[in-house]
Amino acid sequence: MQAKQIVARVEELARPLCAEAGVSLWDVEFEKEGGQYMLTVTVDHPEGVHIDQCEQVSRALDPMLDAGEFDSLPSYTLCVSSAGLSRRLKRPEHFAAFIGHTVEIGFYKPVDGAKQAEGTLAAYDGGRVTLDVGGKQTVYEPKDIAAVRLAVEIG
Structure with missing residues (x-):
């Protein structure tokens, strides 16, 4: 198997x-x-x-x-x-459940000079993840994304 x-x-x-x-x-x-x-x-x-x-x-x-x-x-x-607080989002239903929450994206290699990005999950479509950071939305491609996790918000 x-x-x-x-x-x-x-x-x-x-x-x-x-x-x-x-x-x-x-x-x-x-x-x-x-x-x-x-x-x-x-x-x-x-x-x-x-x-x-x-x-x-x-x-x-x-x-x-x-x-x-x-x-x-x-x-x-x-x-x-x-699954824990900083659970990994992998399936479409995971992303759908956490639209509007803060997530961290880890990249395989630096994207715009960074190995990770954090922001509000604005959308998920066919592996493409859209983050909102301070009102600016950025779309990340599946080929660049190593993992997406919920960010742990303390306070």
Whole structure:
């Protein structure tokens, strides 16, 4: 199974388990970190996620991942966690939910001399991210964007 297939199948399995735990599925990633593979299931709730909810999803999902269809996977660690305050926005629905919020964009290489930009998320269209900084809107292309995260606003 390829990483995309693993992610799609785990999303399919995890979505109803998340609903039972009272959270929504935010994201699933299967990546190699250092020398080890990590299967990360990220969950969310408007009022915050409790560790008991993460544990409930993990305990329900773990035996499903022991099924024969996953036998070809390399050894991995399962992690179920909250999306957190500085959550990464990856899917169109993530961007739609946070229009008007402050975000940070990290670039692969400097854009206009900077490795990142911060501003109000004004729009998202097919991977293009529009930031409003002091009334000036700038559109960033998907090929330049390494990651977009919610900015943590203190105060």
